[in-house]
Amino acid sequence: xxxxxxxxAVMMLSACxxxxxxxxxxxxxxxxxxxxxxxxxxVVWTGSKGVGDARFLAVKDGVITDxxxxxxxxxxxxxxxxxxxxxxMPGFIDNHVHFLEGGAGLASVDLRDAxxxxxxxxxxxxYAATLSAGRWVLNGNWxxxxxxxxxxxxxxxxxxxxxxxxxxxxxxxHMALANSAALKLADIDAATVTPEGGEIVRDxxxxxxxxxxxxxxxxxxxxxxxxxxxxxxxxxxxxQSHALSLGLTQVHAVTANPNETTMLDxxxxxxxxxxxKIRIYALxxxxxxxxxxxxxxxxxxxxxxxxxxxxxxxxxxSLGSTTAWFYEPFADKPETSGxxxxxxAVLKTLMADADAAGLHLAVHAIGDKAIDLxxxxxxxxxxxxxxxxxxxxxxxQHPSRAAIEAAAASGIIASMQPYHAIDDxxxxxxxxxxxxxxxxxxxxxxxxxxxxxxxxxxxPVAPLSPIEGVYAAVTRRxxxxxxxxxxxxxxxxxxxxxxxxxxxxxxxxxxxxxQAGTLERGKRADFVVLSEDPRSVDPxxxxxxxxxxxxxxxxxxxxxxxE
Numbered sequence: 001x002x003x004x005x006x007x008x009a010v011m012m013l014s015a016c017x018x019x020x021x022x023x024x025x026x027x028x029x030x031x032x033x034x035x036x037x038x039x040x041x042x043v044v045w046t047g048s049k050g051v052g053d054a055r056f057l058a059v060k061d062g063v064i065t066d067x068x069x070x071x072x073x074x075x076x077x078x079x080x081x082x083x084x085x086x087x088x089m090p091g092f093i094d095n096h097v098h099f100l101e102g103g104a105g106l107a108s109v110d111l112r113d114a115x116x117x118x119x120x121x122x123x124x125x126x127y128a129a130t131l132s133a134g135r136w137v138l139n140g141n142w143x144x145x146x147x148x149x150x151x152x153x154x155x156x157x158x159x160x161x162x163x164x165x166x167x168x169x170x171x172x173x174h175m176a177l178a179n180s181a182a183l184k185l186a187d188i189d190a191a192t193v194t195p196e197g198g199e200i201v202r203d204x205x206x207x208x209x210x211x212x213x214x215x216x217x218x219x220x221x222x223x224x225x226x227x228x229x230x231x232x233x234x235x236x237x238x239x240q241s242h243a244l245s246l247g248l249t250q251v252h253a254v255t256a257n258p259n260e261t262t263m264l265d266x267x268x269x270x271x272x273x274x275x276x277k278i279r280i281y282a283l284x285x286x287x288x289x290x291x292x293x294x295x296x297x298x299x300x301x302x303x304x305x306x307x308x309x310x311x312x313x314x315x316x317x318s319l320g321s322t323t324a325w326f327y328e329p330f331a332d333k334p335e336t337s338g339x340x341x342x343x344x345a346v347l348k349t350l351m352a353d354a355d356a357a358g359l360h361l362a363v364h365a366i367g368d369k370a371i372d373l374x375x376x377x378x379x380x381x382x383x384x385x386x387x388x389x390x391x392x393x394x395x396x397q398h399p400s401r402a403a404i405e406a407a408a409a410s411g412i413i414a415s416m417q418p419y420h421a422i423d424d425x426x427x428x429x430x431x432x433x434x435x436x437x438x439x440x441x442x443x444x445x446x447x448x449x450x451x452x453x454x455x456x457x458x459x460p461v462a463p464l465s466p467i468e469g470v471y472a473a474v475t476r477r478x479x480x481x482x483x484x485x486x487x488x489x490x491x492x493x494x495x496x497x498x499x500x501x502x503x504x505x506x507x508x509x510x511x512x513x514x515q516a517g518t519l520e521r522g523k524r525a526d527f528v529v530l531s532e533d534p535r536s537v538d539p540x541x542x543x544x545x546x547x548x549x550x551x552x553x554x555x556x557x558x559x560x561x562x563e
Contacts, residue, residue: 032076035060036554040072042083043533047090047503047518057088059525062553067519086548087533089499090519091249091526092466093506095415095456096394098173099253099280100232100266102460103239104139111142111168117156120147124168125160136182136224137161140168141460145320145427151201152177154210167220171461172318173256175213178220183208186219197341199323214317214341221257232266233273240278244558246465247528247547250279252456252510254312254362254394258285258342264308271306277557279526280306281510283362286313289354296359304515304524304553311354312394313363314341315370319397319424319431324367326398331433338367348377355381355389360511362392362415368436371399375406387411392509395420395458398432398440408451413509415454416441418473418498419462425478425487437488443473444491454509455501466502470534471542473498495535495542525554 035058044054046067058066058075066075109127114120120142128137144151157166157179166179183189190206198216201209212220227235243251255263264284270276284292289311301309316338317323322330325338340347351361361381365374371393378391387410396414399407407414421441429437439445446453455473457464473493476486486492493501507517515524531546550558 033058033066033074035065035075035077036079038072038075038077038080039083039088040080042086042088042529044519045087045089045499045533045535046520047500048520049504054519057519057525057527059554062525062555064519064521064523064525066521083529087530088519088527089530090503090517091528091550091552092247092502093250093252093456093510093517094243094248094459094464094466094502095252095392095454095506095509096417097243097251097253097457097459097464098256098461099239099243099251099459100235100263101139101173101256102242102464103235103237104227104231105141105460106238106242107235108139109137109168111140112171113146114142115146117147117150117152120152121156121160124157124166128161128164128166131164134225135164137164137166137168138224139460140177141171142168142177143171143320149427151209151211154179154183154208165224167217167224170321172320173461174318174323175211175321176217176220178210178212180210182220182223183210185223188212188219196343197339213321214323218259221259226262229269232262233270233275236266236270237275240276242464243278244550245547246467247530247550247558248278248464248466249526249528249550249552250281250506250510250516252281252283252310252362252506254283255285258287258314260285261288261291267306276305277552277555279304279516279552281310282306282308283310283312283360284308286311286350286354286361286363289350289357289359292354292359293357307510310360310362310510313347313350313361315347315363315365315374316340316367318366319428322431324398325370325373326367326432326436327369328436330431332430337369340370340373344373347373348380351377352381360390360392362394364394366395366397368398368400368403371396371403375403375410375412378412379410390509390511392454396446397424398436399442401439401445404439404442404445404449404451408446408449411452413452413454413505414446415456415509416443416501417456417458417462418443418469419457421476421487421491422472422478423462425476425483426480440488440491441476442491443493443497447493447497452505452508453497453501454505455498456506467534467545467547468543469502470495470498471539473501474542475539499534525551527551 037059039057054067055069165182169176194200195215199213200216201211264282316325322333329337365371382389392413392415394415478487504517507513529549548560
């Protein structure tokens with residue numbers, strides 16, 4: 001008889017035919033389709049447009065050889081897995097992760113839910129006490145909105161950290177708090193000139209408070225010791241294990257630092273050592289496009305596991321740090337409307353040069369002015385062939401309605417992260433007021449305009465879980481419970497639309513729609529098994545769905561111990 005899915009048993013299946021018998025003899029096998037593994041009795045959402053659910057899936061040599069809803073008499077398998085009615089879907093793809101930073105953060109101080117200044121300071125103190133001399137307290141991902149919106153100050157942590165340098169980021173990565181030890185190492189004091197594209201927050205006497213925004217963070221970043229190979233591999237391993245447990249089979253990895261040049265090197269190190277299971281599309285900083293061009297010319301774009309050739313640029317900062325670039329001032333900080341992180345003329349040249357070199361552009365833009373500038377730059381770089389470029393606007397958080405229509409008309413991809421909507425929704429309206437908020441995280445409007453919508457997490461800014469992202473896109477219920485019917489509910493989308501944004505559309509955004517994103521013959525056997533069908537459960541229960549198993553190339557790379 002077939003093996004029934006207590007899914008951990010997938011790892012231990014004995015060879016059997018589709019009916020549980022021993023493998024058939026050679027003469028009979030020749031008349032049938034021979035495969036490695038046959039999955040039967042499942043609810044298989046293929047993700048293919050206009051195609052109904054299947055009930056079986058056949059895999060050979062890491063590739064899907066058959067999928068359908070009929071009989072399987074034409075297939076002979078080395079092993080057969082009875083899915084027992086469970087839900088199978090294409091592997092999740094995340095369009096925007098800070099993978100190594102996320103992994104390092106799992107081993108560092110966690111400030112994400114620090115709800116008071118006292119808890120914030122104590123967690124830093126406790127972690128600093130574990131470090132040897134010369135080590136830094138990094139990562140953190142704090143959210144000052146949790147304690148009322150006051151920015152932290154170096155005086156909160158100086159007494160408990162002393163000579164241990166501290167540089168902990170706000171969760172959006174566009175603002176960080178340094179203690180006095182870190183500021184001293186970076187030569188930042190009252191006389192330091194604020195750089196273009198950044199801000200040194202100062203007290204009434206002109207002294208730095210310790211909070212640095214965007215380009216003002218660079219002097220501190222420059223003096224943080226580079227991690228060793230062992231540290232990079234450890235961060236990668238933590239991030240990979242976490243991602244696989246959440247059903248991710250591929251991530252599009254980016255860096256928040258335009259001066260960062262080690263991300264791709266770290267991934268190549270992991271790949272070289274044979275520890276990379278998850279597929280990665282690495283997008284290097286736009287400022288280093290010439291290095292990317294040389295690499296592609298000499299080595300191509302990588303392989304099925306690790307690819308490169310994409311570039312990540314910046315127009316502006318973030319809403320939470322009041323550095324996103326708008327036409328009108330912030331409602332709660334009327335002295336500023338944000339600013340560009342990259343000089344607009346320089347950005348336009350960088351984009352044109354990188355495009356001419358055949359490299360893929362994905363550029364961060366959050367405020368309405370930043371988004372409009374970016375669309376203009378993309379049109380200028382590509383001309384009439386713009387749709388073929390698959391340009392991406394990373395985040396696309398606060399577009400005007402005109403920008404939504406313009407992006408759709410040009411085939412520009414809205415690369416968005418839905419959890420931000422239910423997180424930022426707690427406080428976003430106080431930043432930009434009731435009118436601009438109407439097109440914030442405009443998932444429904446983008447799709448209705450014929451736009452291209454992809455989803456991801458921005459981890460560690462937000463949780464890595466795609467299921468959490470689906471919940472956010474479908475319900476839009478803010479994390480504080482204040483919007484049970486959804487925040488800006490007119491922008492809700494369906495479960496299937498959200499799943500598509502995490503699978504097929506992400507594959508398209510990464511130029512892999514012929515190999516990934518749907519469960520079809522000839523495509524890679526990258527798929528996940530879930531405890532429930534997301535399309536069938538109550539929206540409240542979406543975030544309770546569990547990943548039972550994750551497959552990459554037909555190999556079980558994660559299985560739940562709960563089964």
